[in-house]
Amino acid sequence: DAGITQSPRHKVTETGTPVTLRCHQTENHRYMYWYRQDPGHGLRLIHYSYGVKDTDKGEVSDGYSVSRSKTEDFLLTLESATSSQTSVYFCAIRGQGNTDTQYFGPGTRLTVL
């Protein structure tokens, strides 16, 4: 999984509670991404980061915030979780070199009751 770890791997929470997911990488990649994967929708970009404290929105950013205070960690926060945010969340990094494509972590399965 390209040196990416995600925590927790599974979480069940209740509507209205805050949730933070962590992505950790060990290879000093500059770009990091958060996606969600849902049946019938494929993978959709939530937010991404292009450096420490530098982040931008993706196509489904409403209800999510991110932070990156260190190169190796990219946090995704659901300020007040809703049932529509039940999903599998993947972190990704951009590969280095000529091919700038993305490599994914193992995922976090989040259930909001």
Next chain:
Amino acid sequence: QKEVEQDPGPLSVPEGAIVSLNCTYSNSAFQYFMWYRQYSRKGPELLMYTYSSGNKEDGRFTAQVDKSSKYISLFIRDSQPSDSATYLCAMRSNFGNEKLTFGTGTRLTIIP
């Protein structure tokens, strides 16, 4: 209409068969095309990466891009049970554009 369409399957073929997986797209700005393989409850794993039209081969896998038809394919030769997974196509426009657009994935099963 989605920018990228992919038949969800499921697709079942016998071991040793040639598998053809396809995606169509509507955005003519797409220039970079990828195929990912995703095993159950795992993250997507990059299989193939191609730029613009043409073919690219890597072992038993061949990726084809036909930009004139807005159609991409992944061929798997001598399919193995270990190829059983969901295959996702992905694409984006210019270099440095962070937005990858994914297909919804095709679930493939190789029957021993």
